[in-house]
Amino acid sequence: MAFTDMLLELLTSFGVTFNIFIVTLIFSLPLGLIVAVGRMSKNKFISIPVSIYISIMRGTPLMLQLICVYFGPYYLFRISPGTNYRMMAIYIAFAINYAAYFGEIFRSGIQSMPRGQYEAAQILGYTKLQTFMRIILPQVIKRILPSVSNEVITLVKDTSFAFTLSVMDMFTMAKALAAGQTSVVPLFAAGVFYYIFNFIVAKIFDIFENKLNYYRF
Amino acid sequence: MKALEIKNLAKTFDGMEVINNISISVEDGEVISIIGPSGSGKTTLLRCACGLEKPDRGEIKFAGSFGMVFQQFNLFPHWSVLKNITDAPVNVQKQDREEAKKHAMELLEKMGLKDRADYYPYQLSGGQQQRVAIARALALNPRILFFDEPTSALDPELTQEVLKVIKSLKDLNIAMVIVTHEMAFARDVSDRIIFMDGGVIVDEGEPDKVMNSDNERTRAFLGKLAGV
Numbered sequence A: 001m002a003f004t005d006m007l008l009e010l011l012t013s014f015g016v017t018f019n020i021f022i023v024t025l026i027f028s029l030p031l032g033l034i035v036a037v038g039r040m041s042k043n044k045f046i047s048i049p050v051s052i053y054i055s056i057m058r059g060t061p062l063m064l065q066l067i068c069v070y071f072g073p074y075y076l077f078r079i080s081p082g083t084n085y086r087m088m089a090i091y092i093a094f095a096i097n098y099a100a101y102f103g104e105i106f107r108s109g110i111q112s113m114p115r116g117q118y119e120a121a122q123i124l125g126y127t128k129l130q131t132f133m134r135i136i137l138p139q140v141i142k143r144i145l146p147s148v149s150n151e152v153i154t155l156v157k158d159t160s161f162a163f164t165l166s167v168m169d170m171f172t173m174a175k176a177l178a179a180g181q182t183s184v185v186p187l188f189a190a191g192v193f194y195y196i197f198n199f200i201v202a203k204i205f206d207i208f209e210n211k212l213n214y215y216r217f
Numbered sequence B: 001m002k003a004l005e006i007k008n009l010a011k012t013f014d015g016m017e018v019i020n021n022i023s024i025s026v027e028d029g030e031v032i033s034i035i036g037p038s039g040s041g042k043t044t045l046l047r048c049a050c051g052l053e054k055p056d057r058g059e060i061k062f063a064g065s066f067g068m069v070f071q072q073f074n075l076f077p078h079w080s081v082l083k084n085i086t087d088a089p090v091n092v093q094k095q096d097r098e099e100a101k102k103h104a105m106e107l108l109e110k111m112g113l114k115d116r117a118d119y120y121p122y123q124l125s126g127g128q129q130q131r132v133a134i135a136r137a138l139a140l141n142p143r144i145l146f147f148d149e150p151t152s153a154l155d156p157e158l159t160q161e162v163l164k165v166i167k168s169l170k171d172l173n174i175a176m177v178i179v180t181h182e183m184a185f186a187r188d189v190s191d192r193i194i195f196m197d198g199g200v201i202v203d204e205g206e207p208d209k210v211m212n213s214d215n216e217r218t219r220a221f222l223g224k225l226a227g228v
């Protein structure tokens, strides 16, 4: 197989990697906000289950979670999922795993906000929702952007866990090509692609951070 | 007309009576200073009055809206000075945006900060931030304004500029209740001084009366201050 064909195969499989990345972000970021709110809830019937969920997500390997989500429906309900479920299982496992991490980042950001901001808002007559959306959340975003950026960069690399369920992401493809050609070049090339992808992700976060540099706390 | 009437207010923290059956009424346009030793419950009283703390007992009746100026300013750091002042009028009181902006610029002029409208809080001195906070409170046209030690986070020179601004508000005919340790200021600006100790009002009256009080506790407190 020619070098360019190999690159082409890798690039095609990069589409799968990119899908996992984007779908995970689209679902786990808003879910993370819900997780954070649930974790901070005064209602124990909400906060305790959410804490347990977070601790399981953070305390067990993502690879194991992928397997659980994939085989879970069969073992629990004797349902055989269709062939499309493989990709769905990846999305679900990644989204709930990352929602737990993002949730903790959001929570620490929200809890780091000084009480005075809430009190000033209350006296000025803002509703709770207005206070959160207009005053708290924008400041929290600035505070947590570096941690979110770290997590997103980790996500780029974590997409390679898709191999656990034999989904043809870039990493699985690189391994297959390397085995077929008995060469490490495909793996090395995949490494370069991951690096470039992360480089771009980091640059995008730099742009966000610079945009929010117009004020300080 | 009364701007505020507080009746038999009580508040405990962990079983400790911090406010013990306090009643105060504030006339429209009246300026009241509250003085007293640390821990006497002055902050708690203001916080109960404006709903930041839930009292155990008592009645609080406002005739109109109220504002609060905090010791730590509590400006919104992600908004410019102008936005800090106009956002609540526009988004809470639904005032017209242009009107609110015009009003804000007038207030900034009064605060001596007309050229700072586009600055962000972090670009201002403490005294300037506090004056913006005062403008922000005034923008909602309150009938009564509370100040909790508005200058105690400031250097002496900055303190003077803020006190001068607060004194200038007397023309606006807004009632003001000011917790302060600045005795000369309290004496100068107030219609009435309230001396609190141990969660109760120990002494109150016109500034000269309280400053020359026969009350032992008042004398001891003022004497201690003068002694420093």
Ligand SMILES: Nc1ncnc2c1ncn2[C@@H]1O[C@H](COP(=O)(O)OP(=O)(O)OP(=O)(O)O)[C@@H](O)[C@H]1O
Residues within 6 Å of the ligand: B013, B014, B018, B036, B037, B038, B039, B040, B041, B042, B043, B044, B045
């Ligand atoms: N949230 C709280 N929880 C428990 N105790 C509190 C709380 N807030 C105030 N206290 C206690 O209530 C008492 C009165 O406090 P407060 O802050 O009202 O005093 P203050 O007169 O404003 O004092 P200072 O001049 O130092 O500001 C103090 O003994 C304080 O420790």
Ligand SMILES: [Mg+2]
Residues within 6 Å of the ligand: B042, B043, B044, B149
């Ligand atoms: Mg106090």
